[in-house]
Amino acid sequence: MYGEGPTAVHALRGVDLDVMPGEFVVLLGASGSGKSTLLNILGGLDAPSGGSAQWTHDGQTHELAGASDAELTRYRREHVGFVFQFYNLIASLTARENVALVTDLATDPMAPEDALALVDLGERMDHFASQLSGGEQQRVAIARAIAKRPAVLLCDEPTGALDCATGVRVLEAIERVNRELGTTTVVITHNAPIAQMADRVLRLADGRIASAQANPHKAAAATLSW
């Protein structure tokens, strides 16, 4: 719930969801249906005002709902990678330096070069962010998010600012991270065809999970268009 009293907004109600290790989940739903709120709770950016949000790691379960800011910060720093619609790179640093900003703080990071190779930017590592296209910048943002080897990658409209062909390359990078690193992945999108690449598709409506559907055959990102 955001706010209180007459202006309170129940952004989510009665959501009951388990995301399995290594699973690829796509969240669909109209604007205002609660997708970002759910993603932000999963990622420890927001704490739910009621209910429970648990995270299990190495056989230990941690409660995020009542966690302190310091605990949430630690959870995010150690275990969660975020990708947003806008890439938020530092324009005056190279791709490699943007990724190194994160790996310098992590305990067991990948080399920035390896993270950039994984998103197919091995050839562009020494370009400044300002010299890269939108899709390339988003792939740097993915490399930056996964270089610390997070257990979870959360993407809020990662292709929202990109045309279809460029968006597909970004999705291929996310697909590869999920497959090769086993990173549990949740992607919010308004482009319904992207749901075909998920293990499971959740549709939110008015803060509830209106439908949940498993994909028996996942589509490769390269085959998608919208």
Ligand SMILES: Nc1ncnc2c1ncn2[C@@H]1O[C@H](COP(=O)(O)OP(=O)(O)OP(=O)(O)O)[C@@H](O)[C@H]1O
């Ligand atoms: N900080 C906030 N304060 C008050 N209300 C909020 C806040 N953030 C979101 N809301 C409300 O919560 C509801 C869910 O918002 P949310 O951003 O989770 O939806 P969404 O499905 O991600 O939408 P979009 O696709 O437009 O990003 C909306 O009614 C929204 O207005």
